[in-house]
Amino acid sequence: MNVFLLAHTPEPDALVAAAAKICYRDITAGELLKGEEKNLSRELIADLFKSGHLSTFEHVSFTFAIDGLSRVASHQLVRHRLASFSQQSQRYVKMKYDPEAVIIPDAIKNNPEAEKIFTEAVKKSQEAYKNLIELGIAKEDARFILPHGHSTRLVLTMNARELHHFFSLRLCRRAQWEIHELARQMLALCREKAPVLFEKAGPACIFGKCNEARSCGRPYKNMEDLLFD
Numbered sequence: 001m002n003v004f005l006l007a008h009t010p011e012p013d014a015l016v017a018a019a020a021k022i023c024y025r026d027i028t029a030g031e032l033l034k035g036e037e038k039n040l041s042r043e044l045i046a047d048l049f050k051s052g053h054l055s056t057f058e059h060v061s062f063t064f065a066i067d068g069l070s071r072v073a074s075h076q077l078v079r080h081r082l083a084s085f086s087q088q089s090q091r092y093v094k095m096k097y098d099p100e101a102v103i104i105p106d107a108i109k110n111n112p113e114a115e116k117i118f119t120e121a122v123k124k125s126q127e128a129y130k131n132l133i134e135l136g137i138a139k140e141d142a143r144f145i146l147p148h149g150h151s152t153r154l155v156l157t158m159n160a161r162e163l164h165h166f167f168s169l170r171l172c173r174r175a176q177w178e179i180h181e182l183a184r185q186m187l188a189l190c191r192e193k194a195p196v197l198f199e200k201a202g203p204a205c206i207f208g209k210c211n212e213a214r215s216c217g218r219p220y221k222n223m224e225d226l227l228f229d
C-alpha cells in the first residue's frame, strides 16, 4: 500500500489556534495569525480537545492519494461520510490480468496451502474477466467476476475533526489490518504537518480508557507504540 499526502491547509496548528482565539479572546480578524507561538497553539488546542470544541478542527483539511488498497478495505473507508473520495472506476479502467493486482492477506501468504488455493482462484477469475472482455462484454459487467481483494486507487480528503474520528475507530487493534495500516500511515503524515493537532490521536485506549465491548487487552502505551508497533 502506498499513501501520499497530496495537499493540506497551510499552517494547520496555527489556523485551528486562530479559530479558538476568535472565540475566546477580544482579538481582531487582522491579528489572528500574527505572533502565533507554538506553545500558545498547544495550550489553545489542548483546551479545545478538553472541552470538545472540535468544530474548530474543521477549518483544516488533508488530502491523500492511496494505491494498493483492496476493495475490501476501500469499502470500509468510504463508509466515513464526512470525507470526500474519488476512486478509480472499474467501469472505465480495464483491470490488469495480473495476480499482483489482488491483495493477499499475510495469513494466506504465510500458509503455502492457503496461498495456492487463493492464487488459483485469482487466476481463474482474471481469466474469466479477460475472456468476458474479449467477448465484447462491457468492463462494468465483466468486473462482477473480479475478487473483492482487487486493489484500488483513491484520493481522499478529510478535515482534522473527521481524521481524529477516523483514527479513533481505525487505529483500534481490533480494526481490520489493512484499514488499520492505512490509518497508521495517514496519522504519521498528519503529525509531520500538524504536530500539535495530532500530538495525540487514535483509539480510546491511548487516552487512557478502552471503549470496546470486547477489548483486545493490549492498550497502546503511547504514540510510539501506536505508530511503530
Ligand SMILES: Cc1cc2nc3c(=O)[nH]c(=O)nc-3n(C[C@H](O)[C@H](O)[C@H](O)COP(=O)(O)OP(=O)(O)OC[C@H]3O[C@@H](n4cnc5c(N)ncnc54)[C@H](O)[C@@H]3O)c2cc1C
Binding pocket: 079, 080, 081, 082, 083, 162, 165, 169, 170, 174, 175
Ligand atoms: C470495528 C468496526 C466494526 C464495524 N462493523 C460494521 C458492520 O458489521 N456492518 C456495517 O454496516 N458497518 C460496520 N462498521 C462501519 C460503521 O458502522 C460506520 O459506518 C463506520 O465506522 C463510519 O463511522 P461513522 O458513521 O462514525 O463515521 P462518519 O460517517 O465518518 O461520520 C462521522 C460522525 O458524524 C456523525 N454523523 C455522520 N452522519 C450522520 C448521520 N446521518 N446522522 C447522525 N450523525 C451523523 C456521527 O457522529 C459520526 O460518528 C464497523 C466499523 C468499525 C470501526
